[in-house]
Amino acid sequence: MTLTTILPAHRFKAAVLASVLFFPAAQSVLADEVVEQIELGLELYQEQEYGAAITELEFAIEDMRKMMSNLIAQTFPDAPEGWTAHEATSGSAGGGAAAMFGAGGTSLERAYQQDNGNGQLTASMMLDSPLIQSMGAMFNNPAMIAMQPNMERIRLGREAAVLKWEPERSRAEVTLLLDGRIMMQVKGENLESQDVAVDLMRDWDLAAVREQSAR
Template sequence: MQSKHTLGVALLGAVLTLPVTASALADEVVEQIELGLELYHEAEYGAAITELEFAINDIRERMSGRIAETFPEAPEGWSAGTVESGVSGGAAMFGGGGGSMLEREYRQESGNGRLTAKLMIDNPMVQAMSAMFSNPAIIAAQPNMERIRIGRDSAMLKWEAERGNAEVSFLMDGRILMQINGQGLDSQAPAVELLKAWDLDAVREQAAR
């Protein structure tokens, strides 16, 4: 069992490592952690767990919000919706067993085109896709699929010209999957360009463990 000092350092460290100002630390997250520690010291373990889980969920909401800010703006001639969580009933559960997903929809203003940008972190689908990224033979065997470049990295493009459907997938650091799905498109270009407009460095920074 962890000592009181070790547990306190670990829990407070989770908050203190977030890039927030000193004044912002005096908020409900810190209060929840402090109350959780008090309850732990009083051997009220169930209540302590409840308080600390509330604190963890609040931290996850803040992380979710920061990652949502990395989504690309709408291209010219398109409009963008708000970033939504793919986890029902609350904020995306970063680091949880089920992973997380955020998405944003874009609509063509003078046409029927639609794009959906998705970002998945530690999600079971990421693991399934990673096998395909590491095996060129699998990509070659998929109809209408090819490898493209996003900077110096590789991404996968699936383009169904007869249906106007595009899917561009990019795997980052083995645990972050970024995907653009398009329908009603005249070409694959809008989907590819939207992925290229994503701030990859910001995604990596905000999703870091």
């Protein structure tokens, strides 16, 4: 009996990678706990204590999700000149990105504050939410985008995003659907123009997002 017969191949790979990646101190401790949980799950499985084995493996998977979220958080763009960035946080508790896109999946967000002004930006990301596919239908339909007020399709390198700019309210919203399973968004308030929101999305390291969220 091997470990890969208990965990799917992609999860087993994630467990191995998680044990060697990450912030040297806290992440190594968490990785050690994951290994212990997997080993205990294997032991319980071999003893035919299936319920207890499932519990341990579910704890291990949840910890690996936390580790993946920490890696993804490092992909968020730095603050624009004249702005200050806060630490990226998980939106899984129901606020921020989770509230926007609905339950399910992994969500993260990072807030930015204008140093000498009232401007605010929030960059958020949702992975593998059930709602992403349904929202993607609009992004692939030019007619639907054209029907929305103050909304247009823009290019960000090879990727296409949707920009909503409300000048009368000084609000901007840039949304990018990546690979059909990752929704990325920058929302801004009290902005002089949409440019700062568009540029923040443009500065997001999409290659790193793909790498850290691979499955």
